[in-house]
Amino acid sequence: MSTKYVRRFDSTDRLLHGFLMLSFLGLAATGLPLIFADQEWARRMAALLGSFEVAGWLHRVSASILITVFAVHLFRLARRLLGGDWGLLWGPRSMVPQPRDVREAVQHVKWFLGRGTRPRFDRYTYWEKFDYWAVFWGMGIIGASGLLLWFPVFFARFVPGWVFNVALLVHSEEALLAVGFIFTMHFFNGHLRPEKFPMDRVIFTGRVSLEELEEERPDEFARLRDTVGLDAVTVTPPEPWVVRLGTVVGTVAVTVGLILVSLILYAVFG
Amino acid sequence: MKRWLALFSLLYVAAFSLVTATEQTTPSRTAPPAPRAAKAAPGPTNDDCLACHADPDVKREAAGTSVLVDPAKFTDSVHGALDLKCVDCHADLKTFTDFPHESKLAKADCTACHAERVTEYDRSIHAAARRQSAGSVAATCVDCHSMHEMREKTDPKSLTYPLSLPATCGRCHGDPKVIAAGHIAIGNVADLYKDSIHGKAVSRSGLMVAANCTSCHGSHDVRKKSDAESRVFRANIPATCGACHEGIKALYDTGVHGTAIAKGNNKAPVCADCHSAHQIQRADVPSWKLDTIRECGTCHADKITTYRDTFHGQVTSLGFVRVAACSDCHGAHDIHGKNDPASTVAPGRILETCRKCHATANANFAKYDPHADKHDKARNPTLFYAAGFMKWLLIGVFGVFGLHAALWFPRGFRERQRKARQA
Numbered sequence: 305m306s307t308k309y310v311r312r313f314d315s316t317d318r319l320l321h322g323f324l325m326l327s328f329l330g331l332a333a334t335g336l337p338l339i340f341a342d343q344e345w346a347r348r349m350a351a352l353l354g355s356f357e358v359a360g361w362l363h364r365v366s367a368s369i370l371i372t373v374f375a376v377h378l379f380r381l382a383r384r385l386l387g388g389d390w391g392l393l394w395g396p397r398s399m400v401p402q403p404r405d406v407r408e409a410v411q412h413v414k415w416f417l418g419r420g421t422r423p424r425f426d427r428y429t430y431w432e433k434f435d436y437w438a439v440f441w442g443m444g445i446i447g448a449s450g451l452l453l454w455f456p457v458f459f460a461r462f463v464p465g466w467v468f469n470v471a472l473l474v475h476s477e478e479a480l481l482a483v484g485f486i487f488t489m490h491f492f493n494g495h496l497r498p499e500k501f502p503m504d505r506v507i508f509t510g511r512v513s514l515e516e517l518e519e520e521r522p523d524e525f526a527r528l529r530d531t532v533g534l535d536a537v538t539v540t541p542p543e544p545w546v547v548r549l550g551t552v553v554g555t556v557a558v559t560v561g562l563i564l565v566s567l568i569l570y571a572v573f574g
Numbered sequence: 575m576k577r578w579l580a581l582f583s584l585l586y587v588a589a590f591s592l593v594t595a596t597e598q599t600t601p602s603r604t605a606p607p608a609p610r611a612a613k614a615a616p617g618p619t620n621d622d623c624l625a626c627h628a629d630p631d632v633k634r635e636a637a638g639t640s641v642l643v644d645p646a647k648f649t650d651s652v653h654g655a656l657d658l659k660c661v662d663c664h665a666d667l668k669t670f671t672d673f674p675h676e677s678k679l680a681k682a683d684c685t686a687c688h689a690e691r692v693t694e695y696d697r698s699i700h701a702a703a704r705r706q707s708a709g710s711v712a713a714t715c716v717d718c719h720s721m722h723e724m725r726e727k728t729d730p731k732s733l734t735y736p737l738s739l740p741a742t743c744g745r746c747h748g749d750p751k752v753i754a755a756g757h758i759a760i761g762n763v764a765d766l767y768k769d770s771i772h773g774k775a776v777s778r779s780g781l782m783v784a785a786n787c788t789s790c791h792g793s794h795d796v797r798k799k800s801d802a803e804s805r806v807f808r809a810n811i812p813a814t815c816g817a818c819h820e821g822i823k824a825l826y827d828t829g830v831h832g833t834a835i836a837k838g839n840n841k842a843p844v845c846a847d848c849h850s851a852h853q854i855q856r857a858d859v860p861s862w863k864l865d866t867i868r869e870c871g872t873c874h875a876d877k878i879t880t881y882r883d884t885f886h887g888q889v890t891s892l893g894f895v896r897v898a899a900c901s902d903c904h905g906a907h908d909i910h911g912k913n914d915p916a917s918t919v920a921p922g923r924i925l926e927t928c929r930k931c932h933a934t935a936n937a938n939f940a941k942y943d944p945h946a947d948k949h950d951k952a953r954n955p956t957l958f959y960a961a962g963f964m965k966w967l968l969i970g971v972f973g974v975f976g977l978h979a980a981l982w983f984p985r986g987f988r989e990r991q992r993k994a995r996q997a
Contacts, residue, residue: 323957341891350892357896416981431978452883457934457943464940470960471836472885473948477964481971489975497979498986499993 309511330366340571396426405430426523442482448476508550509542548554623660647723694794766852771803811844880945
């Protein structure tokens with residue numbers, strides 16, 4: 305077991321992800337009862353929340369937190385861009401989809417089927433990029449439609465009435481997509497797939513062991529080794545309490561998410 | 575000695591007051607018509623009857639039950655005040671002399687004095703049930719009016735006094751045995767009524783004007799609700815409720831539902847469809863408000879579906895009422911078609927209606943379609959295409975990533991085993 309670790313996420317990223325999780329779960333728990341208002345479980349959840357005013361208030365508080373997280377993230381990106389970090393826009397450290405993502409996706413599927421080797425991923429894999437842009441897109445769509453529904457009288461000064469009809473539909477459908485995707489695909493890809501099961505704590509500790517990095521993202525490992533040198537990026541192992549905290553928070557979040565997704569499946573197919 | 579004196583004076587006073595009372599009632603003797611005719615006929619006097627019937631120890635030979643008639647109660651009753659004779663009602667003993675009489679007498683016949691009421695009763699569901707089966711438990715005169723202690727309905731001690739009447743009807747309609755024996759479909763209606771706004775007005779507020787059983791069903795001629803003559807026959811319900819709720823009836827009569835009923839369309843709702851019959855609640859009780867939405871939806875199925883797609887419909891479905899329900903926009907009693915300028919949702923009035931809750935709403939806001947249908951391309955084109963796009967986006971994303979995960983899982987599993995073997 306290697307004791308050498310490499311930093312993957314800085315403390316602000318982890319903090320932002322923490323608030324993202326919290327607000328996302330809050331939004332899902334207070335919003336889903338409305339979408340599935342005809343379900344007994346939705347009525348019970350609503351009753352548990354006290355009243356729709358309380359649920360609405362929690363939903364708006366969570367939305368405000370999430371919008372703040374998004375704004376801080378955008379601010380940090382802008383600051384890096386202004387600082388001349390053009391690698392954000394293209395290349396191995398960029399979230400922007402690139403030709404190699406398509407190649408890697410195809411190769412990855414071939415590997416699933418036993419026809420070829422595992423792609424030599426770099427810092428961000430194609431599914432991680434999809435996760436990122438799904439949230440990005442969702443933030444725009446759900447956030448914008450949500451604000452429209454939050455302040456309908458104000459926005460009605462600028463937009464026609466049918467926009468609210470579309471906003472209501474899009475807000476809930478897109479929310480279902482986001483909730484469904486995060487609580488199944490993101491959980492699977494990030495934590496529940498056999499190689500990672502029960503969970504990957506990198507988002508809580510911010511560190512990944514050199515050994516794991518070399519195996520999972522060989523191109524990143526090689527790039528770091530050949531450019532700045534591994535010693536330059538090596539950090540101390542995560543504190544045990546951080547690992548434990550990550551375990552608890554991750555377990556709670558995954559559990560809540562899976563419960564919510566089960567309720568959705570029950571409502572849709574049950 | 576003193577005790578004897580006291581008893582004697584008491585007896586004296588009692589005798590004196592009896593004489594006075596008799597003298598006082600004498601002038602009214604001419605009032606009741608029929609029984610007076612029989613006055614000349616020889617027959618037992620009340621005292622003759624009370625010789626046995628005032629004695630608590632006298633029992634019927636076969637049954638062993640008491641034959642007691644409390645003279646004080648009879649004297650105090652409406653018939654006692656008229657100084658009726660026992661045989662005025664027990665007419666088969668009118669000329670009887672050879673006492674004691676058989677224990678089985680003919681039923682007292684009320685027709686002699688109350689012919690009109692008895693004719694009404696003969697048209698009632700109670701009389702019909704009695705005609706149908708000999709062993710029927712259906713009410714007769716005495717079940718509601720009692721026998722020897724019968725009083726006028728204005729007398730607070732009367733069983734038919736408005737504040738006592740629900741309990742009187744409840745003696746049968748709140749008794750599971752009678753309900754079962756009489757096959758009364760509605761069940762324990764007395765219990766339902768007790769918790770209704772009318773029942774509480776009677777029992778808690780002591781309101782004489784509150785609707786009791788007879789206000790809606792009539793008294794002597796209570797009829798089946800399927801009987802077109804019944805006050806609770808569907809088409810007659812607005813008039814029955816309107817007897818008290820006149821202002822509401824006036825509104826209802828102008829609305830789509832009222833005019834439909836007046837034209838003979840019995841599918842249109844009447845008062846009881848939304849308010850129920852025996853469980854009527856205040857209109858601001860949440861459970862009732864929520865139930866009324868469901869009730870509107872029983873006819874307006876497409877409208878309730880689209881309503882449930884909106885925030886208003888979702889919140890009410892969750893059990894909260896501080897958002898618009900059907901009647902908040904459409905009105906309650908005087909609902910008009912949306913093309914009728916009088917309608918609260920007519921183009922000329924819709925903004926005013928939205929503003930009841932959304933005080934600063936503008937014309938754009940009022941163009942929101944509260945019954946938008948994502949399947950209706952003609953009515954909501956943008957919503958239709960947005961819904962189509964979202965549907966395929968969901969199917970696409972979950973399809974692609976579902977398959978991706980399904981393929982990944984077995985490979986990942988083998989990978990984990992391989993690593994475990996290496997370690």
